[in-house]
Amino acid sequence: MREVAIVAAGMSRFGELWDLSLRDLFATAALEAMEKAGADHIDALYVGNMSAGKFVGQEHLGPLMAEAIGLSGVAAGRVESACASGGLALRAGFAEVASGMSDLVLAAGVEKMTDGADVTEVLATAADQELEAYHGVTFPGLYAMIARAHMQAFGTTEEDLAWVSVKNHRHGALNPKAQFRREIKVEDVLRSALVAEPLRLLHCSPVSDGAAAVLLCPLDQARKYTDRPVKLLASGVATSSMSLAGRADPAFLDAVQRSAERAYKMAGIGPGDVQVAEVHDCFAIAEICCLEALGLVERGKGNQAARSGMTALGGRIPVNTSGGLKSKGHPVGATGIAQAIEIFEQLRDEAGERQVQKARIGLAQNMGGSGASSVTHILGRV
């Protein structure tokens, strides 16, 4: 396998972007990445996208997006793993470059969610239709059950969940591309409307439009495009039971653990070596469970991480310095790439007010559904 580097990144703003269509969003991010690298071609394009078919009635994104950036003819296709589609697109690009099949690959993610579709219904397609969705459960409902299970097992409280949102909004307020650039207080979270008990509105990530793209090439060719490449040390993908009921413990995200173990092994590091991480906080409880599954905290201790300041900027392992899905926004197919971009910028000292000093190794973990799929990438400073 060849060593692979990320040499450039591009990202649209995240938010309710009424004036930008699916292809506009993609082109904004993709062209920014190519322009930064000074690249006039690519060998292949992977587009991570969860459900453009249901959100805006558009499938077949490979040729559409290649054409949108003036590269019609290039090898291109869509990659899907629900909300982990972006992470899986990065994995596909990584494998393609590492294998020697291509030298320059654009791995991107895009989602247009605010064009009138019933978002709750579309997102529910990431649950098990026969065992879950047909019975009426929605994603807030599934994560509410995970939260209840965690509360029962470890005494986690609504306030513990609120601290995750407060921390991520504090980070997101510093991110010019975030959907919600404002801080919130614990009381605001606890006063916000109930969505699915015990989850309140401010425990939940928003509905967003957005796109993100990174350009990958072999590490030994990276200097052609940038003087500060970031190495992709590892990629781990894992799956678990689609339905929550099929898992040994609903409060434990075993696919996340497996994807992390594979990534740690490939990188030759352990969780203690990670200095900055982006994890999949689609709901506040998800960040708590992901921290535990990634081994960044002891099992059952995830609920104290945000409250104690450990995962805040300045803490032992800053988590979701971008604002996370909660504050930065969650255009589902774009999220996995956007997470990798935050780590890329951190490792290039480009994160501005969000910069984690001297970070050399960072982790990005992207999750599909209620945790049935997970993709973990580890990036390292060169």
Next chain:
Amino acid sequence: MAGIVGYGAYVPRNRIKTEEIARQWGKDPGTIRRGLLLEEKSVPGLDEDTITISVAAARDAIERAGIDPKKIGAVYIGSESHPYAVKPSGTVLIEALGIGPEVHVADFEFACKAGTEAMFVALGLVESGRVEYALGIGADTSQGAPNDALEFSASAGGAAYLFGTKDPLVEVLETFSYTSDTPDFWRREGEFYPRHGGRFTGEPAYFKHVLSATRGILGKSGLKPADFRFAVFHMPNGKFPLEAGRSLGFQKGQLETGWVVNTMGNTYSGSSPTGLAAILDVAEPGDKILLTSFGSGAGSDSFVLRATKLLVERRGRGRTVRSMLDGPRRYLTYGEYAKFREKIIVNE
């Protein structure tokens, strides 16, 4: 100069409180009251509809004008809730008020700006000399689906404006319209309740059109916000008109008189016209007034008005808006409200 020679408004006496609706759906009333600035809303009685509201408002308009209704050459009612899909509301109104039959009648529809649309056309006809007097009315028994955010605001009421060129109570100094294809809120034929694009109804719809129309009329008239004593903007909730006013440079004191939404609700086509009526109830001669409506779909009509001495003399001939908003009210339970709004399925 053409102007308003008579005006009138009507708000039904039934009310339902925000708390009562929120309780029904397990929502936090405090969040809605703080977020949308809505305390209660008017509800039509079982025997009230757009036509009865229009008749009640137009009767006061004719009374204040002191003219023979036979001289009215055009009648336009703008509404989202005309009782019939086919058959005009205006024909019932002219019979009730002794107008016509030598009169031009039409019903207008443009979501929440159908009322100012009727006013705009009525004004144009009297300005051109085509008719001596023309009546423009905005009235609604607004629809909002149960458990939709609209249910907290959709209410009943309206206002009528009689335009003419002799003895105006209020002069019309300028008008401006701003329209684009922006599908933020709609109801298809045969559907009971409108659908809407959530926050899309805000920035790209309400604010874009209200701010553009208002900036347009300020530019066209050479006036600035400080030149006005009063301003009223369409009131889909309590928050939007205050935000629009603030961002245009109007002060709270200029906005509060016409801001009737917190206890009236959103009377759709009747919203900004009723706010204007509340202003005319207290305006002094020479006061300049700005009115900007908004209708989804989307567009805004803007008017610059100036009160005359006659307004003060004549306004006592009709009811004030505040007398109806603050006067005798009947508070409904959600059950009574559901019955009045015919949300309960009963056998024929």
